[in-house]
Amino acid sequence: MLCLGIETSCDETAVAVLRGRQVLAEEVASQVAEHATFGGVVPELASRRHLEGLDGLVTAALGSAGVGLVDLDLIAVTRGPGLLVALLVGMQYAKGLAAGLGVPLIGVNHVTAHLEAVHLDAPVAYPYLGLVVSGGHTHLFRVAGSNALTLIGHTVDDAAGEAYDKVGKMIGLPYPSGAVLDGLAQEGDPAAIALPRPMLDRDNLLFSFSGLKTAVRTYLSRAGQLPESGGSAPTGAALRDLAASFQAAVVETIVTKTVRAARREGLERLVVGGGVACNAGLRAAFAAGDGPAVHFLPPRYCTDNGVMVAALGMAQYAAGVRHDLDLAPVPGLAALLEDEAATAAVS
Ligand code: KG4
Numbered sequence: 001m002l003c004l005g006i007e008t009s010c011d012e013t014a015v016a017v018l019r020g021r022q023v024l025a026e027e028v029a030s031q032v033a034e035h036a037t038f039g040g041v042v043p044e045l046a047s048r049r050h051l052e053g054l055d056g057l058v059t060a061a062l063g064s065a066g067v068g069l070v071d072l073d074l075i076a077v078t079r080g081p082g083l084l085v086a087l088l089v090g091m092q093y094a095k096g097l098a099a100g101l102g103v104p105l106i107g108v109n110h111v112t113a114h115l116e117a118v119h120l121d122a123p124v125a126y127p128y129l130g131l132v133v134s135g136g137h138t139h140l141f142r143v144a145g146s147n148a149l150t151l152i153g154h155t156v157d158d159a160a161g162e163a164y165d166k167v168g169k170m171i172g173l174p175y176p177s178g179a180v181l182d183g184l185a186q187e188g189d190p191a192a193i194a195l196p197r198p199m200l201d202r203d204n205l206l207f208s209f210s211g212l213k214t215a216v217r218t219y220l221s222r223a224g225q226l227p228e229s230g231g232s233a234p235t236g237a238a239l240r241d242l243a244a245s246f247q248a249a250v251v252e253t254i255v256t257k258t259v260r261a262a263r264r265e266g267l268e269r270l271v272v273g274g275g276v277a278c279n280a281g282l283r284a285a286f287a288a289g290d291g292p293a294v295h296f297l298p299p300r301y302c303t304d305n306g307v308m309v310a311a312l313g314m315a316q317y318a319a320g321v322r323h324d325l326d327l328a329p330v331p332g333l334a335a336l337l338e339d340e341a342a343t344a345a346v347s
């Protein structure tokens with residue numbers, strides 16, 4: 001089966017052409033640099049850039065795959081969660097193609113796709129514990145199939161990647177700041193600054209990163225290193241120690257809650273996806289622990305991409321999922337999971 005995957009939920013316009021598990025071509029146009037000047041993603045700007053760039057990316061991907069539109073058997077597109085105005089661009093484009101070519105359309109869940117792309121590398125048996133950690137998500141799922149996810153844990157405020165980006169912004173690092181802080185953390189002392197491990201003492205599967213971000217702000221302010229209060233941002237060893245101490249707090253929180261979730265649910269396998277799954281500290285901590293057998297997505301598929309969308313679209317099509325051309329985008333994760341569960345129950 002030849003599938004075109006389309007992703008426009010946030011600030012990357014991404015497409016991919018897959019034949020089964022083989023990736024024939026993929027294209028990503030990142031808008032990160034443009035949004036960086038605003039310190040975060042501007043929805044209307046993202047939408048406009050998707051609209052301008054999507055058709056050219058599809059043409060380029062089909063060209064490098066050596067196939068034509070008429071060869072496509074399935075169109076998969078991200079249906080949510082994400083920014084409504086951004087999702088709409090991909091969905092309208094995908095519907096137009098599906099209608100014009102007379103091929104089926106599958107609208108996929110972006111968060112599920114972040115996990116399910118793991119099977120492209122080496123299939124992981126169900127059920128598994130899924131951890132999605134990105135700029136928009138810190139979620140734990142019990143995954144019983146490509147269309148059978150139960151949300152069992154989540155952040156009550158900021159997502160893990162968002163915390164990295166906000167701490168980076170505080171000290172003038174470029175957006176997004178996760179990879180930069182991760183690199184600095186490798187050279188710093190994780191015990192240099194005492195920072196809280198939010199929610200760790202509570203016997204639940206909830207995460208919170210907003211208090212940690214505030215603790216970093218308070219520390220910087222007291223040390224005279226908070227630029228917004230007239231201080232100069234830390235540099236050299238002080239910056240590396242801050243990055244390492246912050247990363248240690250984030251990683252310990254994520255690993256402890258995730259291992260707790262696996263034990264509670266009796267799950268022996270863990271799949272980690274989303275941008276923060278690139279994090280070296282997180283990878284090392286999971287690998288060193290005595291928790292479930294961990295499967296990380298390859299770094300190139302951790303951040304947003306079209307390959308994960310096509311892969312999940314094909315898996316769901318094979319599992320019998322069918323969508324009409326009046327399928328609506330769903331910006332919120334909870335609403336989308338509910339809708340998917342209700343549809344699965346009916347069919
Ligand atoms: O999955 P993604 O591309 O987009 C969302 O769906 O959010 O993730 C982007 C997020 C950003 O917050 C970025 O700072 C973070 O992932 N990130 C990292 C690393 N690489 C990307 N965070 C920590 N360590 C990294 N190495």
Ligand code: ZN
Pocket residue numbers: 110114134274275303304
């Ligand atoms: Zn994502």
